Amino acid sequence: MAVPAFDDNYIWLIQYPPRRRVAIVDPGDAEPVLETLGRTGLEPAAILITHHHGDHTGGVRDLLAHYDIPVYAPEDRRIPAVTHVVRDGDRVELPDLELTLEVMETPGHTLTxxxxxxxxxxxCGDTLFTGGCGRLFEGTPEQMxxxxxRIAALxxxxxxxxxxxxxxxxxxxxxVVEPDSAALKARRAAAEASRARGEPTVPSTLAEELDTNPFLRSEDPVVVAAASNFAGQALKDPVEVFATVRHWKDTLD
Structure with a gap:
C-alpha cells in the first residue's frame, strides 16, 4: 500500500492480506502513516529504512512513540533509533507477514x-526509480x-x-535519450493515464525498467550512441556511458 508524503514521496506498507500487520518502508513523515493505520486498523510490525535522508527517516521517532517495533537499517549514525543493523546478504525475517526479505547493499545515491x-x-528507496535512478550525492558512477x-539481475x-x-x-x-523507442512512448502514455486518474505509477516491473530506463541500458547501442553524442566522443565502457547519461540528466534537472 502506498502512503503519499510530502510532494512526491511514497511510504510503503507491506501487508500479508490475511493479517492486519504491516512493515513500514522509509517513513519520512509519521503523520500520514499514523492516519492510514488509524483509518484501516492495520498494526505495524517493523520499520525498514533504505538510507539516511530525512524524507525517508524523519518519522521514525514519532512512530516509535506510538509503537514498540524493530527498526531495520544500514549501519549509519545519521539514521535514528536503529535496533537491527542490516548488511549485504542479510535476511530480514518478518513472521507476522510470513515474509523474508533479503538485503542488498547499493551504494551510489548514498554510501550506505x-x-x-x-x-x-x-x-529500492532512491537507488532505482521508475524510468530513472537516484542522484549520486555520495557515491561514484562505478558504485551506482x-x-x-545487481538489481537488474533480479x-x-x-x-x-x-x-x-x-x-x-x-x-x-x-x-530524449531514446526518442524512437516505441516501448517508451507506450509507457509514457500509460503513466500519463494513471496520473490523470490520480493513481500512482509505482510499482513498475523490472522488465519495464530494463526495456525503458536508460540507466539500466548502458550497453544498448542506442543509449551508447546518444551518450557518445552528448559527450562529444566515442564511449564504449558501460560505466562511462552510465556516468554520461547521469550527468546529462543532471544538467536538465
Whole structure:
C-alpha cells in the first residue's frame, strides 16, 4: 500500500492480506502513516529504512512513540533509533507477514544505501526509480552502475517499489535519450493515464525498467550512441556511458 508524503514521496506498507500487520518502508513523515493505520486498523510490525535522508527517516521517532517495533537499517549514525543493523546478504525475517526479505547493499545515491527484495518485490528507496535512478550525492558512477547491475539481475517480473513519484519526468528524459523507442512512448502514455486518474505509477516491473530506463541500458547501442553524442566522443565502457547519461540528466534537472 502506498502512503503519499510530502510532494512526491511514497511510504510503503507491506501487508500479508490475511493479517492486519504491516512493515513500514522509509517513513519520512509519521503523520500520514499514523492516519492510514488509524483509518484501516492495520498494526505495524517493523520499520525498514533504505538510507539516511530525512524524507525517508524523519518519522521514525514519532512512530516509535506510538509503537514498540524493530527498526531495520544500514549501519549509519545519521539514521535514528536503529535496533537491527542490516548488511549485504542479510535476511530480514518478518513472521507476522510470513515474509523474508533479503538485503542488498547499493551504494551510489548514498554510501550506505540498501534495498530489500523478496517474494517478487523490490523496495529500492532512491537507488532505482521508475524510468530513472537516484542522484549520486555520495557515491561514484562505478558504485551506482554496479548497484543497478545487481538489481537488474533480479527476476524480470520483480515489482519495483521506489520511493518517489518521478515517472513522468524520468520518462521525459528517457525519450530524449531514446526518442524512437516505441516501448517508451507506450509507457509514457500509460503513466500519463494513471496520473490523470490520480493513481500512482509505482510499482513498475523490472522488465519495464530494463526495456525503458536508460540507466539500466548502458550497453544498448542506442543509449551508447546518444551518450557518445552528448559527450562529444566515442564511449564504449558501460560505466562511462552510465556516468554520461547521469550527468546529462543532471544538467536538465
Amino acid at each position: 544505501h540498501v534495498v530489500y527484495h523478496g517474494d517478487g518485490m523490490l523496495f 552502475h554496479r548497484s543497478l547491475s 527476476p524480470a517480473a520483480t515489482l519495483v517499489y521506489c520511493a518517489h513519484e518521478y515517472t513522468l519526468a524520468n520518462l521525459g528524459f528517457a525519450r
